[in-house]
Amino acid sequence: MGRFFSIVHRDLRLALRQGSDSVMVVMFFILTVVLFPFGIGPEGNILARVASGVIFVAALLASMLSLERLFQTDYEDGSLELLSLSPMPLEVIVLAKITAHWLTTGLPLMIASPILAILMNMGSDGFTMLMVALLLGTPALSLIGAIGAALVLGSRRGGVLISLLVLPLFVPILIFGVGLVEAAIGGFAVKSQILILSGILFASLAFCPFAAAAAVRQSVE
Amino acid sequence: MAIFSGQDLVCIRGERLVFSGLTFSLESKGCLTLIGHNGAGKSSLLRMMAGLLSPAAGGMFWDDTSVLEERDEHRERLHYVGHHDAIKPVLTVEENLKFWAGLRSDPAEAEANFIEALDVFDIAHLFDVPGRFLSAGQKRRANLARIIASKSPLWLLDEPTTALDKDSIKKLEGLIEAHREKGGMVVLSTHSDMNIAHQQILNVGDFSAARGAESASLLAEGI
Numbered sequence: 092m093g094r095f096f097s098i099v100h101r102d103l104r105l106a107l108r109q110g111s112d113s114v115m116v117v118m119f120f121i122l123t124v125v126l127f128p129f130g131i132g133p134e135g136n137i138l139a140r141v142a143s144g145v146i147f148v149a150a151l152l153a154s155m156l157s158l159e160r161l162f163q164t165d166y167e168d169g170s171l172e173l174l175s176l177s178p179m180p181l182e183v184i185v186l187a188k189i190t191a192h193w194l195t196t197g198l199p200l201m202i203a204s205p206i207l208a209i210l211m212n213m214g215s216d217g218f219t220m221l222m223v224a225l226l227l228g229t230p231a232l233s234l235i236g237a238i239g240a241a242l243v244l245g246s247r248r249g250g251v252l253i254s255l256l257v258l259p260l261f262v263p264i265l266i267f268g269v270g271l272v273e274a275a276i277g278g279f280a281v282k283s284q285i286l287i288l289s290g291i292l293f294a295s296l297a298f299c300p301f302a303a304a305a306a307v308r309q310s311v312e
Numbered sequence: 313m314a315i316f317s318g319q320d321l322v323c324i325r326g327e328r329l330v331f332s333g334l335t336f337s338l339e340s341k342g343c344l345t346l347i348g349h350n351g352a353g354k355s356s357l358l359r360m361m362a363g364l365l366s367p368a369a370g371g372m373f374w375d376d377t378s379v380l381e382e383r384d385e386h387r388e389r390l391h392y393v394g395h396h397d398a399i400k401p402v403l404t405v406e407e408n409l410k411f412w413a414g415l416r417s418d419p420a421e422a423e424a425n426f427i428e429a430l431d432v433f434d435i436a437h438l439f440d441v442p443g444r445f446l447s448a449g450q451k452r453r454a455n456l457a458r459i460i461a462s463k464s465p466l467w468l469l470d471e472p473t474t475a476l477d478k479d480s481i482k483k484l485e486g487l488i489e490a491h492r493e494k495g496g497m498v499v500l501s502t503h504s505d506m507n508i509a510h511q512q513i514l515n516v517g518d519f520s521a522a523r524g525a526e527s528a529s530l531l532a533e534g535i
Contacts, residue, residue, distance in 0.1 A: 094415055104407070105402060168398055168399070172398070173392070173412065176363070180384070311364055
């Protein structure tokens with residue numbers, strides 16, 4: 092367990108020292124959402140209608156941006172080889188890296204989301220559930236995205252390829268995440284959406300570290 | 313007394329046969345030096361020994377148990393130094409080393425070994441310097457210090473002398489000697505001459521597909 096946290100700690104430290112990556116993701120998220128009022132006009136009703144969908148799609152694309160560097164730098168400087176040669180199971184190492192990735196991208200996105208919700212004139216009943224939806228959704232994005240990030244290691248233009256691989260897999264999270272927020276705004280029961288999102292999160296937690304570790308093994312061969 | 317051996321190993325890279333029928337055997341306190349022309353498969357063989365690469369055929373054994381069947385245990389007893397130094401540009405030498413040492417040994421032990429590791433390669437004055445300011449040779453020394461900072465019986469060194477100056481090469485030779493005296497094993501590939509006593513020399517080129525597997529032989533044993 093101590094070793095798990097030492098990897099998380101190292102990745103957090105790396106993200107903090109390199110700085111720009113995390114900030115870039117949040118800035119991208121904010122800018123994308125801000126573009127929408129310019130594109131579709133400042134009418135409050137229309138913005139409120141699309142708010143949750145826009146925020147969710149933007150969060151999805153923003154976390155996609157950062158996926159490429161999840162394994163790439165470690166792959167290039169030989170660290171990934173050494174990590175996969177350490178006595179810990181590679182699955183645990185991959186899970187530690189995913190945890191650090193979520194802490195540096197998913198969590199900031201979640202924290203920034205209420206500000207954007209105000210900007211998009213979203214109904215205030217939806218704020219809490221937007222945070223809950225992102226709290227359950229973004230870790231799943233990091234988990235599923237890790238498979239894509241590991242699969243494209245060693246290929247050129249990996250970033251574009253990742254989007255093609257994992258964006259389709261993000262669709263269920265998008266549907267139920269937006270559904271959760273909409274239900275909250277409309278005053279309906281939200282339990283089923285929360286349960287489904289949790290289900291997706293736990294299923295990816297159980298499956299994704301193994302798939303990503305298998306892909307990493309392939310890449311270091 | 314442990315024995316690390318490989319039997320009839322076949323390596324295929326990108327649908328091309330690199331070597332076949334390669335057999336080696338290494339005992340505690342032994343040193344196996346891999347030589348051969350560029351592309352003979354020295355690095356592939358070392359990666360195979362580390363478990364990064366699976367042999368297309370053949371087996372490897374530690375004492376009598378198959379390495380391929382108990383990879384976790386095998387990873388625990390080896391140190392691998394490859395072409396890349398795995399030094400993070402934004403972390404200091406100390407942070408880099410302590411991270412790698414901490415993955416293998418408990419924190420207290422890592423702390424004690426860390427001081428020793430810095431001294432051995434004369435990089436104590438660099439401990440708070442971020443990786444991006446290190447020269448190629450200093451990075452290599454920091455990477456080699458990593459294998460001192462946590463103990464493992466088997467060292468797999470892929471051209472460890474790259475970028476090292478003469479003094480550092482001498483120190484490395486001394487370290488290999490000391491490691492062997494304590495019962496460790498070393499496998500290394502090199503193009504330059506290293507002064508190592510009682511080494512077995514294995515010419516990987518003898519097993520390469522182009523030259524025919526029949527001429528396979530262990531060239532020399534002992535000097």
